Amino acid sequence: MSRQRRIKAILIKCLIAYGIFTFLLGIAFVSAGGMQLFSSSITPPVPESPTLASDLEYLRDVVLLNEKDITPEQRGAFNEVLDNAPEPESVTDVTLTAMRALAVFDNAHTTVLETWMHHLPVRFHWTSNGLIIVKARSAYADLLGQKVILMGGKPPNTLLNAMTEFVGGGTDSWRRYRSESLFSVPAALAQMGAMVNNASVELALESPDGQRSTATLQADEDPMPGDPFWDFRHAFPGNDSFGTAGWETLLSDDQPLPLYLQQSDRLHVVGSLPDFNAVYLRMNASFADSDETLDQLEQRVLNLIDDSAADNIIVDFRFNRGGDYTQVLPIVRATAEAVPEQGELYLLVGANTFSAGIIAASQYQRYLPDNLTIVGSEIGDQLRFRAEGFYPTLPASGIQLYLTKAWTDLANGCGWFDDCWPVNKLLLRQVDSLTPDIYVENTWASYRAAHDRVLEMVLQHQHMMTDRPVTADLPD
Numbered sequence: 001m002s003r004q005r006r007i008k009a010i011l012i013k014c015l016i017a018y019g020i021f022t023f024l025l026g027i028a029f030v031s032a033g034g035m036q037l038f039s040s041s042i043t044p045p046v047p048e049s050p051t052l053a054s055d056l057e058y059l060r061d062v063v064l065l066n067e068k069d070i071t072p073e074q075r076g077a078f079n080e081v082l083d084n085a086p087e088p089e090s091v092t093d094v095t096l097t098a099m100r101a102l103a104v105f106d107n108a109h110t111t112v113l114e115t116w117m118h119h120l121p122v123r124f125h126w127t128s129n130g131l132i133i134v135k136a137r138s139a140y141a142d143l144l145g146q147k148v149i150l151m152g153g154k155p156p157n158t159l160l161n162a163m164t165e166f167v168g169g170g171t172d173s174w175r176r177y178r179s180e181s182l183f184s185v186p187a188a189l190a191q192m193g194a195m196v197n198n199a200s201v202e203l204a205l206e207s208p209d210g211q212r213s214t215a216t217l218q219a220d221e222d223p224m225p226g227d228p229f230w231d232f233r234h235a236f237p238g239n240d241s242f243g244t245a246g247w248e249t250l251l252s253d254d255q256p257l258p259l260y261l262q263q264s265d266r267l268h269v270v271g272s273l274p275d276f277n278a279v280y281l282r283m284n285a286s287f288a289d290s291d292e293t294l295d296q297l298e299q300r301v302l303n304l305i306d307d308s309a310a311d312n313i314i315v316d317f318r319f320n321r322g323g324d325y326t327q328v329l330p331i332v333r334a335t336a337e338a339v340p341e342q343g344e345l346y347l348l349v350g351a352n353t354f355s356a357g358i359i360a361a362s363q364y365q366r367y368l369p370d371n372l373t374i375v376g377s378e379i380g381d382q383l384r385f386r387a388e389g390f391y392p393t394l395p396a397s398g399i400q401l402y403l404t405k406a407w408t409d410l411a412n413g414c415g416w417f418d419d420c421w422p423v424n425k426l427l428l429r430q431v432d433s434l435t436p437d438i439y440v441e442n443t444w445a446s447y448r449a450a451h452d453r454v455l456e457m458v459l460q461h462q463h464m465m466t467d468r469p470v471t472a473d474l475p476d
Helices: 003-031 034-038 052-066 072-084 091-103 138-143 156-165 172-182 186-192 231-235 294-308 325-337 356-367 422-427 444-448 453-461
Strands: 111-117 122-127 130-136 147-151 200-206 212-218 224-226 268-273 278-283 312-316 344-349 372-376 384-390 400-409
Touching: 052 072, 052 091, 052 400, 072 091, 091 111, 091 156, 091 186, 122 172, 122 231, 122 444, 130 138, 130 231, 130 444, 138 212, 147 156, 156 172, 156 186, 172 186, 172 231, 186 200, 268 294, 278 294, 278 325, 294 325, 312 453, 325 356, 325 422, 344 356, 344 453, 372 453, 400 422
Parallel strands: 278 312, 312 344, 344 372
Antiparallel strands: 111 224, 111 400, 122 130, 130 147, 147 200, 200 212, 268 278, 384 400
């Protein structure tokens, strides 16, 4: 055989081998769920003249076409909610019906993403020992800081039992958090069993000095927006989100504040606690601030750790509502690796540790199994959940939904051939749990006094605590 023929034969064999390899790789990619990366959403036709009633039919179509892994029982329950819903008279009715319908899928991400409802002129926040008023229109500023004893004749803890009608999936702490918004909506309170009269609700209140009083509040005439992944900002000092500009807040930026509430308009803050041999990192989302990349944030944190020679790192994920965990995994790994043998990383978690925030937090157990202490309260979701959302909008009301198409499984891990989002199979490892080693929440009194019992518990645990609260200023 001539030399040219031998070369040709070798090239043909190489091409055949390459073709077989590519074919097998493609089979493996599809078997591992790779096609999920390229699956597109299906948008049903929009009615020529959409109405609030047609929004519910559009909701039915877009959900059944796109929501992943609906069981026959869930499909039946979903249709039953919509079939039995009264014809909506307001955007509030559409929002609440949509929430009830989506709750049957038992997945916390599957929800109404942009709510529009008629709210009372106050906003609430749960502490460990009660529901308190943290924001109000100026005319109701005298209610700030008071604890709610009854809402429409019902204790808030009793009303919590009805939250599963509106919020499916998640944990008890997530449903309690979601109630903060719904408790300010008279139409929702009525469906939970509270007494509501023409969109007004009577609140029985207790002041910090133990005085009891009542206040009857009327819902605003105009619907106001909300977002389940951001509503927690109502509890931040001076906050004016979701149409509340000009409202008053219980806490103010003018007073000394705990670290988790300082610079609350920023997603990420970094500071040194030299008196306590620690560096503090707060991440309120798993994506970058507008004026700093995540690479820059990582370098800033590592520089501070080096400069301070701190043994301990405190990572505050209590309000890490999610985003893209792949972007923050380098920070997780870098901060874990920066902890010296004699040091400890304290991971602060709570009800608003959610979605990509849960994923990123979980990987600290992977990178730092022996020098990690989890502090705080129950996180917002289970370790197995669906996400990777699709965001359809109902045509008449403008309400936006969050529908999901892929699983994350931190409890069992993502095997090669299971139904996880393919990227998760490469980047994540399973964890035992994210249950706090030290369980602590802020109380009515500590929130009102702008103290942070969670961080103070960390410092006590390290035998670094003095008798003063930790309200040290972070750098601008």
